[in-house]
Amino acid sequence: MSYHRILQIDDDSDDCELFLEALEAVSTVNYTAIYNPIEALRKLLQKEIEPDIIFLDLNMPIMSGIEFLTEIKKDIKLREIPIIIYSTSQLEDIIREAKEYGAQDFISKPNNFNELKNILKQYVVAD
Structure with a gap:
């Protein structure tokens, strides 16, 4: 499936910049980065942003990715947004828990x- 409006929630601005560069190399989708998961949750609940898909980091200081997943799944409309965990972690237990x-x-x-560009091509509308 291809998505047009992408939200990335990650406290690392360098990771977000690299993600955006790779995204721009493969598509012209609408991209939003939010570095604070609590702010992202508030904006989603108040319909200030309405992404088609969310790329979510797990390791964040204010609210972990798992805590964010728990909160977003409580909302009947937000729980339908696909969430892709985008993290440095590769531990099977963490992957299983996130799913x-x-x-x-x-x-x-x-x-x-280039690997990042190839990954993103799976999720976005190509130019």
């Missing part, structure tokens, strides 16, 4: 820019 909490998929952050 149990409702994540659609789990992507380990690649070190290679």
Whole structure:
């Protein structure tokens, strides 16, 4: 499935910049980055942003990705938004836990820019 409005929730602005560069190389979708998961949750609940898909980091200081998943799944409309975990973690237990909490998929952050572009091509409308 291809998505047009992408939200990335990640406290690392460098990771968000790299994600955006790779995204722009493969598509012209609408992209929003929010560095604070609590702010992202508030904006989603208040319909200030309405993404088609969310890329979510797990390791954030204010609210973890798992805590965010738990909260978003409580809302009847928000729970339908696909959430892709986009994290440095590669532990099987963490991947399984994220999927149990409702994540659609789990992507380990690649070190290679071209690999990231290829991953994103699976989720976005290509130009």
